[in-house]
Amino acid sequence: MAEGQSQPTANVSGSVSPAKEPEVSMPDGGKRKRYIRAQTGKDRREYVKRKIKERSEEVTDSTTRDRPESSEPRLPKRRAALLIGFCGSDYQGMQANEGARTIEGELFKALCEAGAVSADNSTDQKKVQLQRAARTDKGVHAAGQVVSLKMIIEDPMIVEKINQHLPDQIRVWGFVRVVRSFNAKTMCDSRVYEYLLPTYTFMEPSKKCMELARTVPFEEREIPVSSDEEIQRKRDYRAPKEVLEFVKDAFGKYKGTHDFRNFTVTKGCTENNSKRYIHWFDVSEPMIINGSEWLSLKVKGQSFMLHQIRKMVGLVILMVRAGAPLSLMDKLFGGPRVNVPKAPGLGLLLERPVFDGYNKRPDSDKPGSSGKVSFEPFEKEIGEFRQKFIYDTITKTELDEAVFDNWVMSTEVFPEQYTYINKEGIIPESAIVVPGQEARPRPRRLNASISAPTADKETVESSEDEQDSNDL
Numbered sequence: 001m002a003e004g005q006s007q008p009t010a011n012v013s014g015s016v017s018p019a020k021e022p023e024v025s026m027p028d029g030g031k032r033k034r035y036i037r038a039q040t041g042k043d044r045r046e047y048v049k050r051k052i053k054e055r056s057e058e059v060t061d062s063t064t065r066d067r068p069e070s071s072e073p074r075l076p077k078r079r080a081a082l083l084i085g086f087c088g089s090d091y092q093g094m095q096a097n098e099g100a101r102t103i104e105g106e107l108f109k110a111l112c113e114a115g116a117v118s119a120d121n122s123t124d125q126k127k128v129q130l131q132r133a134a135r136t137d138k139g140v141h142a143a144g145q146v147v148s149l150k151m152i153i154e155d156p157m158i159v160e161k162i163n164q165h166l167p168d169q170i171r172v173w174g175f176v177r178v179v180r181s182f183n184a185k186t187m188c189d190s191r192v193y194e195y196l197l198p199t200y201t202f203m204e205p206s207k208k209c210m211e212l213a214r215t216v217p218f219e220e221r222e223i224p225v226s227s228d229e230e231i232q233r234k235r236d237y238r239a240p241k242e243v244l245e246f247v248k249d250a251f252g253k254y255k256g257t258h259d260f261r262n263f264t265v266t267k268g269c270t271e272n273n274s275k276r277y278i279h280w281f282d283v284s285e286p287m288i289i290n291g292s293e294w295l296s297l298k299v300k301g302q303s304f305m306l307h308q309i310r311k312m313v314g315l316v317i318l319m320v321r322a323g324a325p326l327s328l329m330d331k332l333f334g335g336p337r338v339n340v341p342k343a344p345g346l347g348l349l350l351e352r353p354v355f356d357g358y359n360k361r362p363d364s365d366k367p368g369s370s371g372k373v374s375f376e377p378f379e380k381e382i383g384e385f386r387q388k389f390i391y392d393t394i395t396k397t398e399l400d401e402a403v404f405d406n407w408v409m410s411t412e413v414f415p416e417q418y419t420y421i422n423k424e425g426i427i428p429e430s431a432i433v434v435p436g437q438e439a440r441p442r443p444r445r446l447n448a449s450i451s452a453p454t455a456d457k458e459t460v461e462s463s464e465d466e467q468d469s470n471d472l
Helices: 041-066 103-114 158-164 207-215 228-235 241-252 308-322 327-332 376-401 403-413
Strands: 023-025 031-033 078-086 141-151 170-177 190-198 256-259 275-283 287-289 292-301 348-354
Touching (some): 078 376, 103 141, 141 376, 170 376, 190 376, 241 275, 241 292, 292 308, 308 403
Parallel strands (some): 141 348
Antiparallel strands (some): 078 170, 190 292, 190 348, 256 275, 287 292
């Protein structure tokens, strides 16, 4: 035994008592006790219990001492799946971001003001473990979105109170009590997205833009603005049958498991993290809205990488305009890196996240749960909201600002990055993106709201939507 260490003592029954706790001299002349490990299993268990109790009392005293006297009484929090919808116009995306106006920022503020989140937890949404099923980009909408968190739900009017503190373009449809381990992101099986696309984007390239691209140096080009006559001609366009059939076949090629490395940002994307499974990709029959012809594109996938859906749409648009064969798509799946055009975010909306795996679990395996995580009970309200705040916003914005027309013209004025989209379906060496290669300088443009297409250099993300999509 080490020098200075106390010997254990035996009692009458012969059992060994814990060693005494000798004092140890400190450098400043003070004394402190040095705890000696108990000598039996029972003594060790009692020692651990005693230390846990002491530390628990210290934490309780500290919490009580630091809490303001005016703090409200604690109310029980329950794990819940909050079902919401929103129009993403004028917002910098779904995810909370300091200094930016986001959907999560508005929602969390309303939750606090309505009493669904206590004042003690109102300073940081991480305190209530808020998590979204899918992240959406700037300007992207959602008819259905799920957010999981720990919230106070005792008030039967809590949904109405939350909506009172939200702008009309953000709505809470309801909530479902879920198991304590529920996470909206990790338990989401798949996501369904919709993209509204005007069919005039399939028209043949403009001779004016082609001439500009051929005769003016890249750095000196400016994206022209279509005249009123040109805009009207595009809105009167109706896609012929053969074009619609090609479009349906092209989007059908995305179904199944593919390497989508060419359909997301460059940095951080490799063959090990770029494979995604697409359940289906449907194309509606043409519909006339405000005098223009539109298509509704709907896609269901397990998850999506950043900008993936917009690039999937952008590629098909340019393939139609160039007369490229469907075989080109097979070459882009896992092929050499090329710059795939990213269609405008205006037409994209999250239809709904899907939780089939969780919903199929027996009730006995979901203690405390109050039902399925589903939007079916709110279909009527969601349909009215989708039409008024999403569809009407998309079509009106296009009518006022010609977003798709400006995007199409930008790809025509700067075609150098898309030389692989040709009638032969051959990818030339000049179209291949070399890692670390310096991008072309950003050119001037007549319309300041339109940026010339350049190679993506952002970091790849799994969608939050995505192991996070989830986006887009």
